[in-house]
Amino acid sequence: MERILEAKRLKKYYPIRKIGRRSYVKAVDNISFSVEKGEILGILGESGCGKTTLGRVITRLETENGGDIFFLGNNISGINYRKMKNFRQKMQVIFQNPYDSFDPRMTIIKSLETPMKLLNIGQSKKNRIEIIRDAMEKAKLTPAYDYLERYPHELSGGQLQRISMLRSMLLKPSFLVADECVSMLDASVRAEVLNMLLQFRSELETSILFITHDISVAKYMCDRIMVIYAGKVMEIADAKELISNPMHPYTKALISYSPTISPQKERERFTIAGEVVTPIDPPPGCRFASRCPFAKGICRTEEPEMKEISPGHFVACHLID
Amino acid sequence: MLNMPFMRLKKVDISYKLENASVKAVRSFSCDIEKGDIVGIVGESGSGKSTLALGIMRLLPPNALLSAEIMSFDGKNILNLNQDELRRIRWKEISIVFQKAMNALSPVHKIFTQMYDVITAHSSDIPKGRAYKMLTELFGKINLPSKVLNMYPHELSGGMMQRVMIAMSLIHNPKMIIFDEVTTALDVITQGQLLDEIKRLVKEFGLTAIIITHDIGVVNEVCNKVAVMYAGELLEYGRVKDVIFSPLHPYTKALVKSHPDLRIGNELIKGIPGSLPDLTYPSKGCIFYPRCDVRLDLCKDVKPKISVLGDHIVKCHRIQG
Amino acid sequence: MEVQTEVIVTRRKGKNIIKFWHNYRQSLYGLIGFVILLLFIVVAVFAPIISPYDPHAMKGEVLLSPSISHPMGTDHLGRDVFSRIVYGTRVSLSVGFIAAGLSAIIGIFIGSFSGYYGGIVDEIVDKIVDTFLMIPAFFLILIIVAIFGNSIFYIMLVIGLTTWPQNARLMRAQALSLRERTFIMVARATGESSIRILFTHIIPNGVYPVLANTALQMGGAILTEAALSFLGLGDPNLVSWGKMIYQARPYMTFAWWTVVFPGIFIVLAVVSFSFIGDGLQYAFNPKLSVKQKEVSA
């Protein structure tokens, strides 16, 4: 298998100004993972856990404070803007808010054509417009001109998100970061967008980093899932394995609290207390210790190592041997 | 009014007057709610569910027009009450918890001040000391520390604020509470904790509740009945196990099919093509006609009647009751 | 196909202007202000035709009260007040347009650069802007004009150079919020250069509050020029409304018209610009985000 992207010990700290001493939000703290060709890796976590920051560091919208990112065999960490231009086409990103993904003063066609022009795709404007039209028709956004001449505010969220995906896919990227790309959409449109993403994956063999807070969506979309909490990886495993056999208490809680439409109603809750913590100058030990019902002394003093408990299933927890 | 149910809504219409159009947000909504029910009103954005909640509370903005055949609650007609009578019913009989808890309290007043004002709005002769004791007790029931009373809203997390709002809704022991998307902005675990809390409180206080949500998973977790709304109309109403596990209306069926679920096998989810109809136009036939995959010719021009199958209500030409 | 798109784009652009006007009309004040301003422009352009007398001619009798031959009377040197007011329009309008225009251009550039790039430069700009906003610009203008000279160009230049911080602050706030918007992220992720982003996305999307404010600043510049003239610091070679009041003040108690009329015209001009600012706010109020609101609601 071809390795598309590898992140090694990535760090992103945000300073908080206070009189006296400096504090840091350790939004991404020593996170390592890799994505193979055509694979969808889910990044699962609650708000403020660092998943969006992780996506932005990888796509070079933010600069990391440490660690390395290898993309198609090149180290792109700390790379400057000009050099990154060579990778832009190969690495694309889709954001959460479809309504805001297009310049409100530009027609859809202009928003679609500009990146192609900048990255030298298509020989002429005419050619590019043809490519766009064909792609639109293939994505069942027909008749294409009905959409292309419009301004973003004239379209619905589902339509915009599909066009937004199209915009990325026209560049034929080998890697795509989808940052909460369905969280603002209604259930009925959400499925269409997810399926479109799956279709792209199978057609272009694009690897996808699928960032989400919804474990049900992650299960539907991903080959592997990485669970993060307060800037740290808690567990990483094959999607089916993670959901059927969660090891980390946090993963167990996430699964237990996730609403379902299955008939067996009276399940046993794996209850935990408290709310998500922001990792501001986090104390030593496991980040989850303050909420973990099983936390022992060691959990508060020593950081747990990643352990491979079965092939491909890694957990960071002191309680698991 | 002996055989009247606890709450009866019959042919409720709500429209908003805009500059040069009028939006029919709720159309001919009818349903009965029995004492002790937890009714989920589920629908996507634009389905009119939140407008309906405001209509029941008679809290609609001045540009909204409300009309109904019957709107009764606990033997009282709430359609014809004047402002003063309404004021006395609000919170004593029905209270509401809004989605955006962070904005639901004044940012420059302490929580106790606001709680105390709510107390004195209906029972003016309670001294502060007693109110404080009463609130401490109430907060205890919702797992809120009493020190929260002396804090300002911005000092609390989203989950905490939502608890505060629930506590506030309980102050005058109302008979019914409407929860309007109360968990939408919250993380999965916090949402789960809060839903558990709501379930417990409804039992403990002998409440009747309406839970408005876009997530059928949430409905399945807490409700015993569910009303499915689409573009302002009620399409299906009945017990949760009937409506979700053996839906009759094509829309409900599609909605269930578009829901990725953790505990149900890995089948393909499907979206509903098309988008919401323009609510500024009156619809002649079935409101779901343009997106329905099993539509009949009849559906285009003839409004389906409500079919009653025991306690399961459906509005579809294909179902005969 | 190319042609077809082009046609469509221009058609849409035309529509935008119509839409802009449609929104602008929503404000009655805006409409009135627009009409008054048009009248003022006509008066300024055709001053020699409109004014019945030479504004500098000291022919008439001294301090005549308003009559048919002198609708606004004459001043202490026997000059026709109405004719002087007509010529004064030229000074006021050009001060308004040029000074506020300069202020807008400087403000837009400094504000958008500083807001979009951020960092230490932004912090310094922010402090400077804050300081300028707090301290009365009028005194600084006064000092500079008193020291360096009081030709009308100087006055316009100095007003422009001292009032840009307001615009810079508005533009900076816009740039700061636009910077976090998704479509800017998209532009960055698809490799658009910073300069390109600044000129094709940030400025076109964020410039509206500055434009509305510029209308207000035009009025402000007129008031500033009037105040300078009232202190005797106006351009010695031109007729301006403020200067008329300054010169007429000693005779005010027995020739009210020499003071009252120029003042009324100052008020009228400034009000018309404020009204236009009001109209622009209506026109620019982006209803583009309506759908977004619906989703979050």
Add this chain to the structure above:
Amino acid sequence: MSGFIRFIIRRTISIVPMVLLIVLINFFIIHLAPGNPAQIISGLEQPSREVIKALEHRYGLDKPLVVQLGIYFKNALKGDLGYSYIYSEPVIDLIKERIGATLLLTLTSAILAFVSGTFLAAWSSRYKKGILDSILSILSYVLYAMPSFWLALILILIFSSNLRWFPTAGMFNVRLSLHGFARFGDILYHLFLPVLTLTLIQIPVYFRVTRSSIFQVSRDEYILTMTAAGLERKKIFNKYVLKNAILPSVTIFGLTLGYAITGAALVEIVFAWPGMGRLMLDAVFKRDYNLLLGIYFVLAVCICIAILLTDIFYAILDPRIRYK
């Protein structure tokens, strides 16, 4: 509470660069102005060679520009603003004599405008879109557009020249030497028209800000909550809408002081009020740059302090601010 004290300290520190910036502006103006800086500082038309030498030494004018700037800073912060050429007195002493009268005028009118503007906004918001609201709104545009000096002249024309209700000029009647309460009354009597002028031109700012803020706050979610909870409308307005709606006008109070003090200077000239305005006019006419710059510096510092005070007041009203 320690958060609050930290906030005050932080705000106070943040004033420092502003004061430094003002000094910097002054310094550059002196050096860019036509003529010799030493001559300007001396306040003399043709100072003797010795005087120039002495001043050059004292202000380090023979040293490099950076050193000069340092010395200038030190002197300005000590209150040494040079000599006035028309009065041959230290600038700081001239200002000290008159600043009281100016501040009396400015602050009285600013506070009155704040109170009445807010009150009018609250009052007119009850009759939204009615005739009263429209009249007040148009009036606010007109008053906003009015040059302060012209309004002052008009008021004199009406109330002093024609009706003879109020004096045209001065701060007290020089012919009577009143004491105690009578003197206080006399000052109030003289204060009336100037304060009225300044209050009127400032009301629109507060009126408009508060009005739109009331409109906005009324649509906030917590007002809906309070209505749903069955609170009386009047109580909601008086307690919740007003306190939240007043916050923006408190913020602009500090920022508007600059505008107020400009108006005050012009109005002082019209009413011959013995404040800094008169001093400024003299300085302009006789080209007394040193005095002008001194006035500018002192006014700027006063405004900085006033803004600091409003910030602190704001923080008391709005609990959110301390934690930002």
